[in-house]
Amino acid sequence: MKIVTNSEQETLDFARKFVLELKGGEVFLLEGNLGAGKSVFVRGVAMGLGVKKNITSPTFVIMKVYDVAKHDKIKKLVHIDAYRVEADDLFQIGLEEYLNDPETVVFIEWGEKVAKDLKKYKFKTIKIEHQDNLREINIQ
Ligand SMILES: Nc1ncnc2c1ncn2[C@@H]1O[C@H](COP(=O)(O)OP(=O)(O)OP(=O)(O)O)[C@@H](O)[C@H]1O
Numbered sequence: 001m002k003i004v005t006n007s008e009q010e011t012l013d014f015a016r017k018f019v020l021e022l023k024g025g026e027v028f029l030l031e032g033n034l035g036a037g038k039s040v041f042v043r044g045v046a047m048g049l050g051v052k053k054n055i056t057s058p059t060f061v062i063m064k065v066y067d068v069a070k071h072d073k074i075k076k077l078v079h080i081d082a083y084r085v086e087a088d089d090l091f092q093i094g095l096e097e098y099l100n101d102p103e104t105v106v107f108i109e110w111g112e113k114v115a116k117d118l119k120k121y122k123f124k125t126i127k128i129e130h131q132d133n134l135r136e137i138n139i140q
């Protein structure tokens, strides 16, 4: 699936609708440079799932777990920023209990850093390329 957006709002709207594709248990690795829109995308997903708390960047917390209010199967949204950490750090703080858990969806920014350590799990990638306000979002 590939889509082009021209503003933050368009990315939020797309991510909000993307939630309709989710069944629970999905893990997404987000790839894209600084400022590509990875966090914006996850914020849109959070809106679509009815997460009440404000989604902030997990850069300093590494992993954030949000309660999902608006989905019949998904109960938790996990948002990770792997920019400054290794997969082992994530495993140490309990990531594995969430990976492919049917009641959870996981989004990992800078996911390419940990992809090789997640081989035993099922995951998809969301690649975002950007130029000015244009974002090309590729989900595979
Ligand atoms: N079409 C667009 N879609 C998403 N964001 C856009 C778009 N056009 C401009 N922006 C801006 O790009 C920035 C994206 O920031 P965001 O924090 O989501 O990036 P990021 O990929 O998470 O970066 P980092 O690696 O630093 O975490 C925001 O300031 C947003 O307003």
Ligand SMILES: [Mg+2]
Residues within 6 Å of the ligand: 038, 039, 040, 057, 081, 109
């Ligand atoms: Mg970010």
